[in-house]
Amino acid sequence: MPKIDIQALPVKTGSGYPAPLDREMEGRSQVRLGDPAGLTQFGVNLVRLEPGAKSSLRHWHETQDEFLVVTEGTLTLRDDHGDTPLHAGDCAAFPAGDRNGHHIVNLSETPGSFVVVGTRTETETAWYSDHDMKVAMDATGLTFTRRDGSDIEPAS
Amino acid sequence: MPKIDIQALPVKTGSGYPAPLDREMEGRSQVRLGDPAGLTQFGVNLVRLEPGAKSSLRHWHETQDEFLVVTEGTLTLRDDHGDTPLHAGDCAAFPAGDRNGHHIVNLSETPGSFVVVGTRTETETAWYSDHDMKVAMDATGLTFTRRDGSDIEPAS
Numbered sequence: 113m114p115k116i117d118i119q120a121l122p123v124k125t126g127s128g129y130p131a132p133l134d135r136e137m138e139g140r141s142q143v144r145l146g147d148p149a150g151l152t153q154f155g156v157n158l159v160r161l162e163p164g165a166k167s168s169l170r171h172w173h174e175t176q177d178e179f180l181v182v183t184e185g186t187l188t189l190r191d192d193h194g195d196t197p198l199h200a201g202d203c204a205a206f207p208a209g210d211r212n213g214h215h216i217v218n219l220s221e222t223p224g225s226f227v228v229v230g231t232r233t234e235t236e237t238a239w240y241s242d243h244d245m246k247v248a249m250d251a252t253g254l255t256f257t258r259r260d261g262s263d264i265e266p267a268s
Numbered sequence: 269m270p271k272i273d274i275q276a277l278p279v280k281t282g283s284g285y286p287a288p289l290d291r292e293m294e295g296r297s298q299v300r301l302g303d304p305a306g307l308t309q310f311g312v313n314l315v316r317l318e319p320g321a322k323s324s325l326r327h328w329h330e331t332q333d334e335f336l337v338v339t340e341g342t343l344t345l346r347d348d349h350g351d352t353p354l355h356a357g358d359c360a361a362f363p364a365g366d367r368n369g370h371h372i373v374n375l376s377e378t379p380g381s382f383v384v385v386g387t388r389t390e391t392e393t394a395w396y397s398d399h400d401m402k403v404a405m406d407a408t409g410l411t412f413t414r415r416d417g418s419d420i421e422p423a424s
Binding site: 113116146156198204 | 332
């Protein structure tokens with residue numbers, strides 16, 4: 113059945129960011145749509161943001177194109193150019209290698225949701241605009257380091 | 269600016285299908301979203317269907333994953349399993365190589381829209397479920413033939 117039964121899919125909360133940055137992701141939940149439907153060439157997630165929540169820390173991808181469409185509520189695109197409101201049906205695109213760090217924040221008083229698509233690549237590096245941090249992704253998972261590759265000290 | 273100014277983008281109507289099948293696509297219009305935004309790894313189109321219109325002839329792709337999310341109205345997914353209604357926010361996925369021919373039709377009395385994502389590949393073949401036809405796609409464009417590769421006779 114090609115229609116995706118979203119209500120039947122697991123909702124993921126929490127964050128893989130090193131402490132204390134992980135706490136910045138409270139109020140974000142995600143449902144993987146593409147994987148359970150058998151898609152392998154790009155990833156698709158439904159992201160829901162409670163009021164005050166953000167989609168991620170502001171970042172950009174080296175090699176993966178990214179696209180999103182808002183499906184519920186009023187959200188805000190925050191990037192190097194400032195804040196841009198996004199209503200249901202609005203779309204945004206982030207070409208691979210464009211160093212304009214971006215994320216989606218919910219500045220409204222009601223929940224908002226968007227569907228985001230990202231290319232699948234075997235390895236990837238993403239850079240964070242507001243923190244001395246980058247992340248390397250491969251089959252083993254995510255490795256967060258400082259921008260120079262050195263370890264991030266554990267939160268004391 | 270990552271937000272896509274949909275209103276400023278050209279609206280494409282018509283069809284590349286050989287006559288008289290092209291006339292079946294009346295009431296469908298499309299806006300390319302990904303290309304003008306600089307995306308190269310997957311294509312993104314906004315498809316609008318007037319009442320009675322269809323997204324395409326029913327088909328499946330050999331090598332390209334496909335995903336869609338409804339953004340406006342009530343549409344119907346029509347595939348080998350029958351008809352499934354899709355409301356705003358509903359999603360559907362069509363993994364590459366799954367021979368379940370599908371399209372979206374608008375059986376309602378108001379316009380409906382969806383955003384569709386498809387992987388970019390250098391070549392591709394799609395097969396039509398309800399016609400003796402396939403299409404080969406490459407850098408030179410689309411070539412429609414019968415399923416056995418022979419020419420489709422021009423409409424007399």
